[in-house]
Amino acid sequence: MDNRxxxxxxxxxxASGGSFAAAAKALRLTPxxxxxxxxxxxxxxxIILFRRxxxxxxxxxxxxxxxDRMSLLLAEIETVEAGLGRDSQGPRGLLRVNASPSIGVPLxxxxxxxxxxxxEIILDLALSDAIVDLxxxxxxxxxxxxxxxDTSLRAKKLGRSRMALVASPAYLARRxxxxxxxxxxxxxxxxxxxxxxxxxxxxxIGGRVxxxxxxxxxxxxxxxxxxxxxxxxxxxSRHGHFHVAxxxxxxxxxxxxxxxxxxxxxxxxxxxAPEDRAAARIRAFLDxxxxxxxxxx
Numbered sequence: 398m399d400n401r402x403x404x405x406x407x408x409x410x411x412a413s414g415g416s417f418a419a420a421a422k423a424l425r426l427t428p429x430x431x432x433x434x435x436x437x438x439x440x441x442x443x444i445i446l447f448r449r450x451x452x453x454x455x456x457x458x459x460x461x462x463x464x465d466r467m468s469l470l471l472a473e474i475e476t477v478e479a480g481l482g483r484d485s486q487g488p489r490g491l492l493r494v495n496a497s498p499s500i501g502v503p504l505x506x507x508x509x510x511x512x513x514x515x516x517e518i519i520l521d522l523a524l525s526d527a528i529v530d531l532x533x534x535x536x537x538x539x540x541x542x543x544x545x546x547d548t549s550l551r552a553k554k555l556g557r558s559r560m561a562l563v564a565s566p567a568y569l570a571r572r573x574x575x576x577x578x579x580x581x582x583x584x585x586x587x588x589x590x591x592x593x594x595x596x597x598x599x600x601x602i603g604g605r606v607x608x609x610x611x612x613x614x615x616x617x618x619x620x621x622x623x624x625x626x627x628x629x630x631x632x633x634s635r636h637g638h639f640h641v642a643x644x645x646x647x648x649x650x651x652x653x654x655x656x657x658x659x660x661x662x663x664x665x666x667x668x669x670a671p672e673d674r675a676a677a678r679i680r681a682f683l684d685x686x687x688x689x690x691x692x693x694x
Contacts, residue, residue, distance in 0.1 A: 400434075401441075405467050407434040408446065412464045413670075416454055461549075468671050488677035489517035496540035498524045498621035499640040500665060504540075507689045511682065518678050526619050537679055539668040540686075542637055550668040553683055555690050558637035559662040562598070563650040567630040575633070578602060578609050578657055585632030586611035590618045598635055599659040606659045637663050665690075 410420035411431065421428045439446050446460035456464060496504065501524040512520055523536070528546060545552055575581055578600040588596070588611065597608040613632055617623040620640060627634040627641075628649050644650040667683055 404434045404438040404441075405471070407431055408438055409464065409467060409471070411435060411447070411454070412456055412460070465671060472671070487517055488515050488681040490678050491519045491521060492538070492678045492682060493521045493523070493536045494538045494540065494682065495523045495525060495536040497526050497542055498619055499526075499624070499637060500540050500542055502621055503639055503643060504690065510689065511685050514685070515678070515681055518681065524621075537669060537676070538682060540665070541668060542663045542665050544664075545666060545668075549671075551671050553667045553669075553686075555665045555667055555686055556639075557662045557664050558639040559660075560635060560658075561638045561641060561645075561652050562633060562635050562654050562658075563627055563641050563645070563652055564633040565628055565630045565650055566648065568627075568632060569651065569653070571630070575653055578607075578654065581609070581611055581633070584613075585615065586613040587615050587617065587623045587626050587632040587634040588613060589620065589623060590616040599661060600654070600657040601659045602657060606661075637665075639665070 407420060407424060407426070410423050411417060414420045414423055417428045417431045417435075420426075421431045424431070426434075435446065442463070444459045444463075445457050446463060448455045448457055501522065508520065508522070512518070528541075539550075540555070542558070572584055573580075575584060578598075581598075586598070596612075597610050599606050599608050601607075602609075615623075615626055615631055617626060620636060623634045624636060624641060624644070626632065628644060633653060638645075641650055645652065667686060669679055669683075
């Protein structure tokens with residue numbers, strides 16, 4: 398009797414880990430055993446699943462299709478087994494979450510509720526504005542703000558955060574409160590060094606949206622850095638409302654130029670690999686975000 402299921406599991410481990418060595422380590426096999434398993438699977442299917450060079454390993458188009466379909470099949474099997482009691486003791490294991498600081502920092506106050514509810518889950522949270530590869534970073538979930546780039550991942554929309562122009566009361570007392578976008582010429586505008594159109598902000602002027610140049614003496618490569626600079630009184634900054642909601646509620650920041658708000662916003666998504674949706678710990682975290690992540694329109 399052939400080990401068809403084992404070959405499929407080995408294939409998915411190679412596709413996820415990016416190399417035979419990584420798959421061998423994850424499955425506790427030898428690299429040669431992994432190589433034989435892939436060769437056996439390719440021979441049975443009559444297709445090439447991986448493009449191999451001395452330095453890299455990449456899925457072919459057929460390999461991508463096979464990975465996606467087998468991932469869904471195995472996820473369904475896991476769901477059935479979980480329903481029969483395999484997860485009767487509750488979600489457990491290591492859960493790696495990667496989030497941009499502008500979403501991760503506001504999320505921190507509610508995370509103790511998650512770890513209390515699921516004591517068998519070990520939550521590993523990493524904050525970074527960089528676009529990460531879930532496989533390379535060994536992350537289960539990535540929470541991102543803005544346009545989606547990786548279409549190979551599943552995306553769960555968590556909400557949409559409108560943009561807000563903010564400054565600290567101390568800064569406005571010192572420099573004055575702008576009444577029109579033109580008044581920004583006399584202000585320090587705190588900008589992101591990693592975003593497109595970093596030297597202009599959109600405003601609604603005369604019934605249409607106009608991108609207006611802004612100036613200042615500070616750039617930050619992280620939304621959290623720019624937020625902290627604004628709270629410290631360094632100038633006027635532009636963020637997703639979710640990122641600064643706590644500061645606005647506490648009076649550390651106030652909104653300015655609300656009459657000229659262009660009506661734009663950014664979508665917030667949780668991204669995960671298609672084959673991981675059935676994992677109990679991932680389902681638990683996605684459901685928790687649905688319950689606890691309150692994003693004001």
